[in-house]
Each structure stands twice: as structure tokens, then as C-alpha cells.
Amino acid sequence: MAHDTTVPTSGHDEHHHESPVVFGFWVYLMTDCIIFGSLFAAFAVLRNQFNGGPSGHELFELSGLGLETALLLVSSITYGFGMIAAHKNEISKVIMWLGVTFLLGLGFVGLEVNEFAHMIHEGAGPDRSAFLSAFFTLVSTHGLHVTCGLIWIVTLIVQLMGTTEIPERMMNKLTCLSLFWHFLDIVWICVFTYVYLASMI
Template identity: 55%
Template sequence: MSETNATLGLNAGAPGADAGARYHLREHHPEHGTMLGFWIYLMSDCLIFASLFATYAVLGRNYAGGPSGAELFDLNLVAINTAFLLVSSITFGFAMISAQAKNLAKAQLWLGITGVLGVCFLALEIYEFYHLIHQGAGPSRSAFLTAFFSLVGTHGLHVLFGIVWLVVLMFQLGKHGLSVENLRRMACLSLFWHFLDVVWVFVFTFVYLMGVLP
């Protein structure tokens, strides 16, 4: 027993053992690896939306004898939906400020408001899709509508994923608080949410505003 203790003591005091201990205690996660990886993901998402915008640019006037955007789009409804998403970006900013100030309750409150606004956005978008399909203007009616549903639907799907991620994050914050990992997750989700806002500004301008022009 004493020999074992002596051996452990020698090993603990050896420079090699100390270096090994430091090596095993060192964090293997790169300091900015998550953020870099997430930026790479956002760039890939940019390529997806760029392809969808390019497709819409080519097919956006191919009505096949069906209704055009000027006949279908309700700009008042779309403007309200745009306001929901833009305000949600502001509330997410307040959540990040509260998190940086280590105020967990306010951070969760602002995240909750952001989620509610995101749900309102999705609800109006689903209503718009239902209304269009009910009018006989479904995605199979013309190339224009196929491109429209593909672009706007892909954006809406991203918003849905963002809401699910936000709900999961709120549970993680409630369980673990404002840990380094949760702050990193919040920062990634913030980038994702603002990215969706920027994409929607292009959708609103390129699809809806330009779509009502003769």
C-alpha cells in the first residue's frame, strides 16, 4: 500500500505527469469554433436563398394564364407580417442585452416575446398560403406560384426551426442559467434570427412590392 502511495506521489511530482494533467484538463473546444462553424452554415443558407431568388427572378412572370402577384398579394397583410418579424428582431436584441447584463429573468421574458412574434408571423403566412390555395392559386397552378411558394415557404420553414430552437434554448436557460455555453447558443440563434429578418426584407421587396407592379 505504501509503495503504491509512493509511486503515485512520484508520478504526481514528475514534470511529465503535471504536463499530462494540464493536457487532460485543457478544453479541446476551440475558442471561436462554434461561431465560425455557424457563420459557415449561414453562408450555405445564403446560397440556398440565392438560388431560390434566382429561380423566382426567372419564373416570376410566367403566369400560365393564371393570376399574377398584383391580383393575389394583400400588401396590408404582408406589411403586418413584416412588422411582426422586424419587431421580433428588436426584442431578441433586448434579450441579448439582458443576457450580457446577467439578468436571466429579463432575457427569458424577451425571448418569450420574440417567440410569440415569430408564431404570429408564421400564423399569418400559413393563413396567406391557405387563402391562395383556396382561391385555386396553389404551387402547381403556374411557374410563378411554384417559385413563390418555394421561396416564401423555405423562409417560413426556417422561422419554424428558429422558434423550436428558441423554445429549447429557454428550457436550457431555465435549467443551467446564463452559462458560457448558453450565451454562445444565444449568440448563434441571434445571428440566425437576424439573418431571417434580412432575407425577409428582400422577400418583401423583391416578391411582394415588385409583384404588385403591372
């Protein structure tokens, strides 16, 4: 009887030991929501403060923004495929889909950096007006989060290489990154709609 009660207790403890990892990450995402909410509020206040400089209607190009958006949205789909493979313990497929997600995210960041460089070259840097200061702060904060996500992806790929099984701890890491990556997609949709499209109307 003593042996029978020990086994389920161990599994039960392990389950509760791992659960706070994902829960804690949810708490972190809530704090990130506050940060982005504050940046969106600042942009709402300053969006018409051009100080004689260019407006969003003059600066933004829908074609490039459409490609950025497509890359990030597709990257969420490929990460989802990676999670499906992880649940099946198909490590090679997990690594492959993480790699595809990384390339798509890298393409997004590259386009965003190119956009910033072009705007600064045209004299529309963050010091040009309050509107541009709020724009650069909000969009670059999102871009920095995506960059951190890319570093996270590379780290997980390295950790997965040479393994034959995905332990619970690794699954928690993949789940947390999944939450983070999808969260960035939601934020970008808000940025694309409220910052870019609304400024171009």
C-alpha cells in the same frame, strides 16, 4: 511559476474551444445564403410565367404583408433586448424577451400559413403556374426557417429555466440564434421587396 502559467493557458484553450461554434455557424449561414440566392434566381426567371393564372398584383395584399413584416422586424428588436439581458446575466429577462420573440415569430408564421391557405383555396396553389411554384418554394423555405428558429427559442428557454448563471456554452447558443434570427429578417426584407412589392407594381 508552473501554477501561474497553467491558469491563463486553461482560459486560453477554453476561449478557442468555444470560438469555432460561432465561426461554424457563420459558415452554415453562408450555405443558407447560397440556397436563398438560388431560390431568388429561380423566382426571377419564372416571375412572369403565369400560364393564364393570377399574377402577384392580383393576389398580394399590402396590409397583411405589412403586419407580417412588422412582426418579424420587431421580433429582432426583442431578441436584441434578450441578448443585452444575457450579457448582464439577467436570466429572467432573457427568458421573458425570448418568449416575446417567440410570440411575434409565431404570429408571423400564422399569418403566412393563413395567406397560403387562402391562395390555395382560391385556386392559386403551387401547381397553378411556374410563378406560383417559385413563389411558394421561396416563401415557404423562409417560413420553414422561422419555424426552426421558434423551436430553437423554446429549447433555449427550457435550458435556461432553473439556472442561476449563463455559461459560455449557452451564450454561444444565444449568439448563434441571434445571427440566425437577424439573417431571417434580412432575407424577409428581400422577399418583401423583390417578391411582393415588385410583383404588385
